Amino acid sequence: MTRQEKRSWKVWPARLPAAMEPPTVSLWDSLSVSAKRYPNKTALAFFDSRITxxxxxxxxxxxxxxxxxxxxxxxxxxxxxxxxxxxxxxxxxxxxxxxxxxxxxxxxxxxxxxxxxxxxxxxxxxxxxxxxxxxxxxxxxxxxxxxxxxxxxxxxxxxxxxxxxxxxxxxxxxxxxxxxxxxxxxxxxxxxxxxxxxxxxxxxxxxxxxxCRDDLALLPYTSGTTGLPKGCMLTHASVMHNAMATSFWLDGTPEMVSLAVLPLFHITGLVCVMHASIFAGGTLVIMPRWDRDVAGQLISQHGVSHWTCIPTMIIDLLASPQLAQYDFSSLVYIGGGGSAMPQAIAERLFDQFGLRFVEGYGLTESAAVTLFNPCDAPKLQCLGIPFISVDARVIDIDTNAEMAVGEQGEIVVHGPQVFRGYWRRADATEQAFITIDGKRFLRTGDLGYQGEAGYFFITDRLKRMINASGYKVWPAELEAVMFRHPGIQEVCVISANDAYRGETVKAVVVRKPSHTGLTEQDIIDWCRAQISAYKAPRIVQFVDALPKNASGKVMWRRLQEAESARSQ
Missing domain, CATH: 3.40.50.980 (Rossmann fold)
Known part of the structure; x- marks a missing residue:
């Protein structure tokens, strides 16, 4: 889409350009410039410690x-x-x-x-x-x-x-x-x-x-439908663009105070919170992990103005018995991604605090943001509109033809924040991109459609992935670990609905005849000892056999559809 098309949307932030050129300098220069401008200003706050x-x-x-x-x-x-x-x-x-x-x-x-x-x-x-x-x-x-x-x-x-x-x-x-x-x-x-x-x-x-701008700056790893996690090659320009553009999108100024509770190893926290704050010369209030009452206290104590988070954090905070003790009057922005914000929670957030939750969408491969709701006109359970410098489209998954407004297809994105490719994986890199109108678009693997006024909505996934409280769990990776268990003959990992996490991890397991006494808790405990806790299954279902097609491949989608039907 052209710059003129974006600027013609009634919801496009009038004060912002449709595209911008990433700086030619490295990420270090953001800190260097802010240190020259504000040497005595607090850059990082960590409990009672202040680092200028x-x-x-x-x-x-x-x-x-x-x-x-x-x-x-x-x-x-x-x-x-x-x-x-x-x-x-x-x-x-x-x-x-x-x-x-x-x-x-x-x-x-x-x-x-x-x-x-x-x-x-x-x-x-x-x-x-x-x-x-x-x-x-x-x-x-x-x-x-x-x-x-x-x-x-x-x-x-x-x-x-x-x-x-x-x-x-x-x-x-x-x-x-x-x-x-x-x-x-x-x-x-x-x-x-x-x-x-x-x-x-x-x-x-x-x-x-x-x-400089074209050199690699970050190599975050992301898993996929098969194999081990792959490194995403992100340049200084890719990261700098989204840090700078996010700061502008959120009306960032040197007086912004951001709560850093999203994990800073994760692309959203890293780029849209840490780098955006340092670029703006703001103050970063750091939380080492989530705790609803600590968050409430820090927002009140530091006068936090910007809080990028996930919906489960809001759900948890609003359920705190201490909620009335906290002062949220300093907040001017609250938003994030990872999962859709429930309507009832969003309404309570607005009715009680006058805050509208602003949802966004992105991938590790795109240095986080590619779609973002306008802060002044956000829609719930919506990915947003194409971000600054982003050309987003919807294509037919079979023909690659561009779909009309309202028609479902795969969401593809092009922009300066899109990664160079997968580290040492030319094959996977080639599969990740498609060329349209002479431009290289990243295939997101997410199905959706473009609605009126440029808003995008997600409907399903092409990729087999579980989104648990914003953490991505790739079934193939977990299955590879679980097959090492001496009592597991076969396993298929799917998602299950969860009122708090949105989705959670479920393992459908066939026990070996020699391990008929193997319990659900045995498997959960074993998995937690082998891998990150968020990847471990929360639910285990034992079956006599997994459904397979004529070639012997496990029909995971049939299990997923049955689970989805069960939860309705």
Whole structure:
């Protein structure tokens, strides 16, 4: 669609251009510019700790110099395995300043999962926190090839929290043991482990900044219908475009205060919260994990103006017995994606607080946002309109012909934020794109249609994926793990409706004759010990046989349709 078509829509934000050119500089420059403009302004707030832009820039420069001293060169990949904390922000910008590439990894991953990220990304350095360091070290030590870690930098949460007298009173009681503990450093079989504080106190030489817009900045991993997770090659320009455009779309200013509770390893939190805030020169209030009452307290205490979240967080917060104690008057924007916002919850949010939930849509492959509801005219359970610089269309899944307004097909998107391709996977890259009118469009795998005034709606998925509270679970990946269980003969993973999570994970299992005593809880507990908790099945159904077609392939869609019918 042309710029004129977008600007002709009555709902297009009149103050915004239909497209914009990404800056030629790297992500580091966003921090550098904000630090020059607002050196004494709070960049990061973490309980009672405040880190100014000048302090953030200094810490980033020191860590970048240390990375270079450890052998990190331009284009090298560095793993970041952390819950939300200031160290994560420092690590991301330090890696960018060292001209390297961030590999953001879900901290819930276990050693068996982490091995793939280390070896596939060919990373020799990882940065993590003390509570996760043992798992990262075990993952590296379990790699038999040369693709293992050479260096592991470990921080303790207490490195950045607590007052000068050692008090941790600002930390919620339920997190105090977790966040104040000093974990012993693990050993790394074929490498060295370094203290975070030592790295930041070193006097190493900072390398020249050579990274620019077309160089890789991020390599986040996403799973798919088959095989192991694939790395998505995102350039500085891709990420910078969406960070900048999101800030503009949400009326971001240097006075914006954003609540960072979405996981910052996830593309939405990383780009639309962290990078957007630093670009604008705003303040980032960091929560290490979700807790409804901590969120209420932080919004009230810091005067949070912008909160990007998922609907389940709103549902949980509105159910808090302490809700009346919180002051939400500072909020001017609340929105996000992951799943559709229930009508009743949205109405309560507006009636009680005057806030309209603004939904958006994007993929890891597109540096998050590709469709976004206008903040002044949002529609519920709607993906939104094509974002700044985005050309979005709906095509026939068989002929690839463009569909008319109101007709269902696959949603495809084109724009500067779309990724370059899958890391070391030319075959998968080729399948991910289609050329239309001479332009390269990303196939989202989501079915939907374009309604009136440019709004897009999702109707179904081509890809076999489960969306549980915004976390993507790919059945093929979970099935591959479950087949390792000694008592499972066959398994098929599908989604089940869940009042809170939206969707949840269900495993349909055929037991081996030798394991007739195997229970649902046995399987759930075993899975939780092997993989991230959010991927583990919440429901297990035992059957005598799985439905198969003539070629012996499991007919997962038949099981899915039966489950959907059962929940209606």
């Amino acid at each position: 832009y000048a302090e953030l820039e200094n810490a980033v420069a020191r860590l970048a110099a240390r990375l270079a001293a450890l052998g990190v060169q331009s284009g090298d990949r560095v793993l970041v395995v952390m819950q939300n904390c200031p160290q994560l922000v420092i690590a991301h910008y330090a890696i960018a300043r060292a001209n390297a590439v961030v590999v953001p990894v879900n901290p819930m991953n276990r050693a068996a999962e982490l091995r793939h990220y280390i070896s596939d990304a060919q990373a020799t350095v990882a940065i993590t926190t003390g509570d996760l360091a043992g798992e990262v070290a075990a993952a590296s030590d379990g790699i038999e090839t040369a693709d293992h870690l050479h260096h592991l930098i470990v921080s303790q949460f207490a490195d950045v929290i607590g007052s000068s007298n050692g008090s941790f009173s600002a930390i919620p009681a339920q997190w105090r043991d977790w966040l104040t503990a000093h974990h012993p450093l693990p050993s790394l079989g074929r490498g060295a482990v370094h203290h975070w504080q030592d790295a930041l106190q070193a006097q190493d030489v900072l390398p020249d900044l050579v990274a």
